[in-house]
Amino acid sequence: MKVDLFDFELPRDCIAEHPANPRDSARMLDLTGGETPAGMMDRIVRELPDILRPGDLLISNDTRVIPARLFGKRGDAGIEVTLHKQEGLAQWRAFAKPARKLRIGEIFKVTDDFEAEVIEKKDGGEVLLRFNVAGADLIAGLEKYGVMPLPPYIRRDKGGDNQDRSDYQTIFARHDGAVAAPTAGLHFTPELLANLDARGIKRRTITLHVGAGTFLPVKVDDTNDHKMHAEWGSISPEIATLINETRANGGRVIAVGTTSLRLLESAAREDGVVEPFENDTDIFITPGYKFRAVDMLLTNFHLPRSTLFMLVSAFAGYDRMKTAYGHAIENKYRFYSYGDCSLLECASKIEKADD
Structure with missing residues (x-):
């Protein structure tokens, strides 16, 4: 596909310089069937437990960002x-x-x-x-x-900002190795986790050490010519078993962030069964990809012409994401690592349910 298809204009004042405080007060564009004709609803992150169902499984990335x-x-x-x-x-x-x-x-x-x-x-x-x-x-x-390896669109002095040492780290961070934050995880607070638990939503973590290559600009004209940098990830046998049991029992698997999604899809067989995984992955997801393991995705708003905007376009549908990003820009959602987020449903699973 032509990379130009994934371009859009983003005003500079839409780029977040600092995270919301508290973190779960960030805005969340719900695309799972809301009240507008386009199926969108403007929410905040702390409403997530009201949208998910008991028996669903939330998978987050527990990598820890190092000052790289x-x-x-x-x-x-x-x-x-x-x-x-x-x-x-x-x-x-x-x-x-x-x-x-x-x-x-x-x-x-x-x-x-x-x-x-x-x-x-x-x-x-x-x-x-x-x-x-x-x-x-x-x-x-x-x-x-x-210094914390903040993306270049977040403006800091050379020495960095000491507050970023905590701001650019998720509540799930356990294992040293990432050089970029799994930013969807930045929205979670102890209170939000407690509310998810009370709702009967299961939570587990996997590890993908996010590399800077994930956020590099795509410099080719066609997606077929772009090569992803490899990143190391791990899914334990126990987590793989729980994922498979959840889906077999009618629960949904919700990936917190594109990093969790890419690792889950790397570990999934053609039939959707997730196997234990401990290896590098350079998976590159663009429209036309058939998702196997993930039913829903919580993710931030991504850069134009980026591999991550390509991924969400593959997941929720290209036209749907173009409409959603237009709505987000018009309504002053905050973009990128410290910004707001969207909750997406896999387009292929929606189509299957409608058949």
């Missing part, structure tokens, strides 16, 4: 790197700016006791770095010297 943006030097030249995928206890793939100033064998120095050797270079500014510390010591170095 580092500022350092190669000699006297300033260099910025953003880590995006771990390749070993001491090795990370990263995007470097300016990458031309880094050569294989050279040292990217953050401080005298925290540095990395360039051991590989690829196109697009990507490098493979081997740090002088590993494992927990490497994570500790990132926590000490790194």
Whole structure:
């Protein structure tokens, strides 16, 4: 498909610079059959338990964002790197700016006791770095010297905003490894989780370490020519069994965010059965994809021409999402990582129910 099909105009004042407070007060555009002729209803996130049904299963991503943006030097030249995928206890793939100033064998120095050797270079500014510390010591170095890797559309000084250390982390965060937040999870609060539990809605987590590649602009003209960066994910046997039992008993699987959805779909067989998973995934979902494992999706509003807008167009229908985004812009919904969200139903499952 032509990438231009997924373009739209977004006013700068629609881009959220900070999250809603409290988080579950964010607006939520409900596209699961609301009161308007287009089947949309303007809600807020804390109404989610009223929409879901007892026996449904909410799946969230429990990855934890690390301060993956580092500022350092190669000699006297300033260099910025953003880590995006771990390749070993001491090795990370990263995007470097300016990458031309880094050569294989050279040292990217953050401080005298925290540095990395360039051991590989690829196109697009990507490098493979081997740090002088590993494992927990490497994570500790990132926590000490790194900056939260906020997307470029959120305006911050070079040193970042200390509030982002907590704001850009979900309530589900448990496992270090993400360099971008699974942003739909940012809307949840302890009170909202308690209300979901009281409603009889089951909750579980899976892990996908979100990489910066997920948010890179699509630079090709046709979706067939775009290559996704791989990300590591894990679904335990117990979670896979619960997902399959939920659907067999008539419950729905609701993915909190596109990261959860992509991992669930990566682990699903053609017949919809989800199997345990522990591997990389580079799944790229565009209109025409047949969803197997996910019935509903809670997700933020995404960038024009992005792989994520392509994904939601595949999930809920291209025309429906164009209409929904037009409504959101007209009604001043807040977009992107710190913004509002939408609740979507899988279009293919709606069509099947209507048959």
